[in-house]
Amino acid sequence: MSINLQALSAQLLVGLINGSFYALLSLGLAVIFGMLNIINFAHGALYMMGAFCAYFLLNGLGLNYWFALIIAPVAVGIFGMILERTMLKWLTGLDHLYGLLLTFGLALIIQGVFQNYFGSSGLPYAIPDQLRGGMNLGFMFLPIYRGWVVIFSLVVCLLTWYLIERTRLGAYLRAATENPTLVRAFGINVPRMITLTYGLGVGLAALAGVLSAPINQVRPLMGTDLIIVVFAVVVIGGMGSIMGSIITGFTLGIVEGLTKYFYPEASNTVVFVLMVLVLLVKPAGLTGRAT
Amino acid sequence: MIAFVLMTVLLAIVPFTGIYPFFVMQGLCFALLACAFNLLVGYGGLLSFGHAMFLGTAGYFTAHALKVWGLSPELGIIFGTAGAAALAVITGLVAIRRLGIYFAMITLALSQLVYFIYLQTPFTHGEDGIQGIPQGKLFGIFDLSQPTTLYYVILAGFLLGFLLIYRTINSPFGEVLKAIRENEPRAISLGYKTDQYKFLAYVLSGTLAGLAGSLKVFVAQNASLTDVHWSMSGEIVLMTLVGGLGTVFGPVVGAFVIIAMQQYLAGFGQWVTVIQGAVFVICVLTFRRGIIGELAHFFRRSL
Numbered sequence: 001m002s003i004n005l006q007a008l009s010a011q012l013l014v015g016l017i018n019g020s021f022y023a024l025l026s027l028g029l030a031v032i033f034g035m036l037n038i039i040n041f042a043h044g045a046l047y048m049m050g051a052f053c054a055y056f057l058l059n060g061l062g063l064n065y066w067f068a069l070i071i072a073p074v075a076v077g078i079f080g081m082i083l084e085r086t087m088l089k090w091l092t093g094l095d096h097l098y099g100l101l102l103t104f105g106l107a108l109i110i111q112g113v114f115q116n117y118f119g120s121s122g123l124p125y126a127i128p129d130q131l132r133g134g135m136n137l138g139f140m141f142l143p144i145y146r147g148w149v150v151i152f153s154l155v156v157c158l159l160t161w162y163l164i165e166r167t168r169l170g171a172y173l174r175a176a177t178e179n180p181t182l183v184r185a186f187g188i189n190v191p192r193m194i195t196l197t198y199g200l201g202v203g204l205a206a207l208a209g210v211l212s213a214p215i216n217q218v219r220p221l222m223g224t225d226l227i228i229v230v231f232a233v234v235v236i237g238g239m240g241s242i243m244g245s246i247i248t249g250f251t252l253g254i255v256e257g258l259t260k261y262f263y264p265e266a267s268n269t270v271v272f273v274l275m276v277l278v279l280l281v282k283p284a285g286l287t288g289r290a291t
Numbered sequence: 292m293i294a295f296v297l298m299t300v301l302l303a304i305v306p307f308t309g310i311y312p313f314f315v316m317q318g319l320c321f322a323l324l325a326c327a328f329n330l331l332v333g334y335g336g337l338l339s340f341g342h343a344m345f346l347g348t349a350g351y352f353t354a355h356a357l358k359v360w361g362l363s364p365e366l367g368i369i370f371g372t373a374g375a376a377a378l379a380v381i382t383g384l385v386a387i388r389r390l391g392i393y394f395a396m397i398t399l400a401l402s403q404l405v406y407f408i409y410l411q412t413p414f415t416h417g418e419d420g421i422q423g424i425p426q427g428k429l430f431g432i433f434d435l436s437q438p439t440t441l442y443y444v445i446l447a448g449f450l451l452g453f454l455l456i457y458r459t460i461n462s463p464f465g466e467v468l469k470a471i472r473e474n475e476p477r478a479i480s481l482g483y484k485t486d487q488y489k490f491l492a493y494v495l496s497g498t499l500a501g502l503a504g505s506l507k508v509f510v511a512q513n514a515s516l517t518d519v520h521w522s523m524s525g526e527i528v529l530m531t532l533v534g535g536l537g538t539v540f541g542p543v544v545g546a547f548v549i550i551a552m553q554q555y556l557a558g559f560g561q562w563v564t565v566i567q568g569a570v571f572v573i574c575v576l577t578f579r580r581g582i583i584g585e586l587a588h589f590f591r592r593s594l
Binding site: 033039087090091094095096097098100101102104105106107108109110111112113115116224225228229231232234235265268269272273275276279280283284 | 332336338340384385386388389391392393395396397399400401403404407408411521525528532560561562563564565567568569570571572574575576579
């Protein structure tokens, strides 16, 4: 079988971009799960809100992509913190499954409202002027915006890793994940940290939404199928480690890209099939702890 | 027991009351589905977010058997239910390997995998689904194209499944399941092989969900992708939550409440999704026991 390098590298790039979104989203899920002990089913809906936020900023206030990159994650993050303070907070101490059900309900509400006002079709969002065009790398043509998404996501992921694993704030966070009661006894405001953590996770999802707006268009349902794939990514990688989420996310994106080239029929199932294989061989996930 | 007799009598007189029988038949199929789901989550503590795959699989299998192979209704139901059982065995072996919260994510991902497979395989006819399915004659005697006959057949199927679940819950097996739900490590230390119990509960639940899917084919006369979609799995969860997790009659009540709600709100388009989401949120925040659960709590008895 002869390999068309041009097409292969194009699919690899698409895979890397999807991988960036998987990484950003599964990272947020892992951080939230660590502190709040819930699986945030609303993550896909909040990712979609990030993209819509960018759309409103551009068409309503005339603020361009660069503003959206900062404002959208903050705005959606604040929205998330309100959700945490008004609803999720009341679930502490209850079975995990209630958190999942509550956030599933929230996802339905958010998506339903957006679908009512914007239908199911996509709204276009233009690539910012500075990132238009492409580069010829010899073996392939690289659209600058796509390269930017991959590199920027990677940087954000690594910054998050640094924040959690290497700073004092991150140390508090990890300590509170292990034993919230003890950390509170040291005079640290754990409820506020939980709220901020949820805001951080949600902000990462919104950031992924902004990044994806020029590539995938802005659609009310853009997050629904994505979140299910991200769940599979989380099952494969395990939620125990931050770096694990990042690496698994990017790797699975690349695998998906390769599948699109070699066997396109399986491209939307390959992640799930991999999940099954991993569960059979290594039930605890590639990096996760047991349970 | 009184409640059961009351429910059976109420359901048996429906054809004489002028209530639209198709609505009740649809409700009965979903009620059986929700009961099957409740066996797993309410008594085993395992939240499956992929029960639509059993509904859809059994539906497709029965529809294909009836329409393409021209099998009789009873064989069609057996074939569809067996298909769901086989799927439950395969997915169960994978899903049971992870505890707690991962179980929901794994079942959701598995059902999405099944959805994509049905989207691509030719026998399901993709987006169109299998339509115009002949209802046939059950055992060669009962003509299922007669609404009243069909109604009693569906009711019999529902009661059969319901009693089987009721029996399971109150058997020694059911007691062990409850023990696992309450404290799995302790159940393990008492010498129970909890994985086997959970696997069996999962397969039983999937099979009965399949029975509901097979029966639904005779009511709706079609089998389509909506029955396999994750939003259907969400509706199953919602029905059980509204009625009451871990109650015997809760899922039945919940199924009828949700079906009725969809019927009345059909004109509101996408707002139905928003309202369903709101019901989820309200139930989880204020009403965790569900309708029957609250009643049971108020009267201090188990329903």
